[in-house]
Amino acid sequence: MTEPIDTLPADAAQIAAMKTLRGALLAQHKVLIDNDRQQYEAVFGPVPTGRFVQLLTEDPWVRWLDPLSRLIVAIDEWMEQTPPVADAGIALADEAAKLFRNADAEFGERYRLALQQAPDAVLGQSQVVAALRAVPQSPAGGSRPAASSASDKTVPNA
Secondary structure, eight states: OOOOSOOOBOOHHHHHHHHHHHHHHHHHHHHHHHHHHHHHHHHHOOOOHHHHHHHHHHOTTTGGGHHHHHHHHHHHHHHHSSSOBHHHHHHHHHHHHHHHTTOSHHHHHHHHHHHHHOHHHHHHHHHHHHHHHHSOOOTTTOOOOOOOOTTSSSOOOO
């Protein structure tokens, strides 16, 4: 994460928008994990829940989700600050927009696949896009997301 230059506190609207973004990211993360589990079990057979939780941190099959997992944790940490710093929130929103604009090649490739496999992922994508539209972003780092379909060749704009 980039350290913010300014230390002005976030206002209530930014904090509320970041909470909404976090909720959308967390819900999408769960959908993606569920989809990966189905795909994994189709190849390797049923996996007990405890073992699958271990796979989430160790197996390359699901490591593509690491950037999203780290982003959610970073937003949690930002919200725990007293008070949250506005520029740090903007940097996190920029990072979310960048992630969903296919900046990370592995994430983008696997994300597109998940959008094709899981209808719930498409619904989650629309929630992420809506949340990104509402959260403050930097002019350079956060072009506003545009709606897109799961059949596009790139990850839908965020």
